[in-house]
Amino acid sequence: xxxxxxxxxxxxxxxxxxxxxxxxxxxxxxxxxxxxxxxxxxxxxxxxxxxxxxxxxxxxxxxxxxxxxxxxxxxxxxxxxxxxxxxxxxxxxxxxxxxxxxxxxxxxxxxxxxxxxxxxxxxxxxxxxxxxxxxxxxxxxxxxxxxxxxxxxxxxxxxxxxxxxxxxxxxxxxxxxxxxxxxxxxxxxxxxxxxxxxxxxxxxxxxxxxxxxxxxxxxxxxxxxxxxxxxxxxxxxxxxxxxxxxxxxxxxxxxxxxxxxxxxxxxxxxxxxxxxxxxxxxxxxxxxxxxxxxxxxxxxxxxxxxxxxxxxxxxxxxxxxxxxxxxxxxxxxxxxxxxxxxxxxxxxxxxxxxxxxxxxxxxxxxxxxxxxxxxxxxxxxxxxxxxxxxxxxxxxxxxxxxxxx
Numbered sequence: 001x002x003x004x005x006x007x008x009x010x011x012x013x014x015x016x017x018x019x020x021x022x023x024x025x026x027x028x029x030x031x032x033x034x035x036x037x038x039x040x041x042x043x044x045x046x047x048x049x050x051x052x053x054x055x056x057x058x059x060x061x062x063x064x065x066x067x068x069x070x071x072x073x074x075x076x077x078x079x080x081x082x083x084x085x086x087x088x089x090x091x092x093x094x095x096x097x098x099x100x101x102x103x104x105x106x107x108x109x110x111x112x113x114x115x116x117x118x119x120x121x122x123x124x125x126x127x128x129x130x131x132x133x134x135x136x137x138x139x140x141x142x143x144x145x146x147x148x149x150x151x152x153x154x155x156x157x158x159x160x161x162x163x164x165x166x167x168x169x170x171x172x173x174x175x176x177x178x179x180x181x182x183x184x185x186x187x188x189x190x191x192x193x194x195x196x197x198x199x200x201x202x203x204x205x206x207x208x209x210x211x212x213x214x215x216x217x218x219x220x221x222x223x224x225x226x227x228x229x230x231x232x233x234x235x236x237x238x239x240x241x242x243x244x245x246x247x248x249x250x251x252x253x254x255x256x257x258x259x260x261x262x263x264x265x266x267x268x269x270x271x272x273x274x275x276x277x278x279x280x281x282x283x284x285x286x287x288x289x290x291x292x293x294x295x296x297x298x299x300x301x302x303x304x305x306x307x308x309x310x311x312x313x314x315x316x317x318x319x320x321x322x323x324x325x326x327x328x329x330x331x332x333x334x335x336x337x338x339x340x341x342x343x344x345x346x347x348x349x350x351x352x353x354x355x356x357x358x359x360x361x362x363x364x365x366x367x368x369x370x371x372x373x374x375x376x377x378x379x380x381x382x383x384x385x386x387x388x389x390x391x392x393x394x395x396x397x398x399x400x401x402x403x404x405x
Contacts, residue, residue: 024155031058036065053083060092069096087116091123103130107312111345118348118382138203138231141165150381154273179211188215206235210242217245234315237307240269240277257297260287285351291327298327303336309338319340349382356382357393364400373400 019176027042038063047055059076079089094109107130110123117123127145144161144243151158179194198205213228232243247262263284270276291297305320322340325332342389344351356379363372376397383390 001329027058031062031065034065036062040066051082051088053079053086056082057086057089059093060089064092064096065106069100072096073128085116087113089119089121091115094123094126098126098130101124103134104310106130106314109347114313115348115351117345118352119146119150119378124150129217139200141168168202173200175201176205176208176211179208183211183215188218191215202396203231204235206232206239206242209235213245217249220252225249226253230316230319233319239267243269251287256287256290257301257327258323259289260284261326264326298324301327305335309342312341314345318346347385353379353382353389353393359395360396360400364396367403369400369404373397373404376400 018350023042023046027039027046030042032038037070040059043055043059043062054076054243056075062077063069063075064072073093076089079086083089090109090113094106094113097103097109098228100350107127110130111121111129111237114120114127114212124143124146128140128147131137131140131143144165148158148162175198177193179191179198179368182188182191182194192212195208195215198208199212209228209232212233213225215392216222216224216228226246228245229242229249232239233246236242243262243266247259247266250256250259250262252282263280267277267280267284270280301320305317305324308314308317308320318339321335321342325335325339360372360375360379363375365367376393380390380393380397383393
């Protein structure tokens with residue numbers, strides 16, 4: 001389901017002028033009746049007197065309904081110039097880019113829309129479909145799962161997607177278990193076959209990717225080991241063993257710039273292990289001497305990061321931008337905003353949860369518990385149920401409900 005253009009439900013909220021209220025009501029009513037030419041004329045007349053994001057949004061919608069996509073896009077872009085967090089404009093532009101075959105721009109606009117409202121189930125579904133179109137199964141499943149989390153209408157489409165995703169997981173888990181048994185019995189070929197089948201069904205299990213990487217490393221196939229351990233790292237980026245494995249694999253493959261970056265990441269986890277920290281620090285010093293003699297290696301990370309970002313491969317792009325900053329820390333302030341933008345794309349819930357809890361805490365201080373409970377409830381919905389924050393937010397929500405009576 002790729003959503004059509006979306007009308008802004010808060011159309012009149014942005015306009016404080018009572019003198020144009022009747023004209024706005026009439027234009028909107030005309031639009032809803034399907035008289036788009038007349039509605040466009042009415043909105044254009046209003047634009048001679050004032051401008052607002054909402055007015056430009058409606059102008060874009062009229063042009064879209066009339067098949068004048070170029071002008072629709074121009075007005076939606078004007079909305080963003082005035083209101084750069086207007087989810088509806090980003091969503092509409094994403095829909096139009098998708099229908100014109102520009103999947104890259106569609107994805108980027110939908111991702112931007114989700115940084116404003118991560119629980120928009122329709123946009124998550126649109127992203128799942130777009131990633132399916134470009135054969136990115138991992139990303140597609142990730143957004144199908146977000147759609148299932150946030151969609152409240154459990155219709156036939158929802159139930160079909162839910163059934164498919166659960167089936168993929170069940171089959172993947174069976175192959176993962178079977179592969180682990182083969183691996184314990186040293187039947188590595190059979191283990192690999194099972195793991196590959198597991199990934200074909202559900203690619204987003206860190207353990208499956210980790211185990212495949214281990215098998216390739218045993219065979220001294222460092223390139224493939226790196227590929228699957230990177231996938232594991234993207235799914236679970238705080239597991240020290242994966243980070244060390246990547247560092248060693250890059251080292252063995254003589255890709256010393258990458259080895260340096262992952263050894264550096266690994267040091268964050270061994271600060272209390274002095275012998276291990278000393279060993280890794282010595283290797284970092286040795287590699288740094290090599291890099292100082294080959295500075296061109298550093299700039300290649302920035303080039304790769306830019307290309308990957310352009311291709312919407314945000315997990316790889318984030319790693320490469322961070323690699324570049326590790327190797328050239330003087331440029332940190334230049335590229336950290338890009339990394340932050342990627343973080344918002346990949347996990348928009350975090351920023352919105354922070355904003356909601358901050359505002360809710362202010363309301364609690366003012367003893368406006370009913371209003372605070374609504375914000376905490378929204379934050380709970382966005383939060384990962386397995387996280388510590390989830391329990392804390394649920395407790396605060398319950399407290400506010402209790403105090404609100």
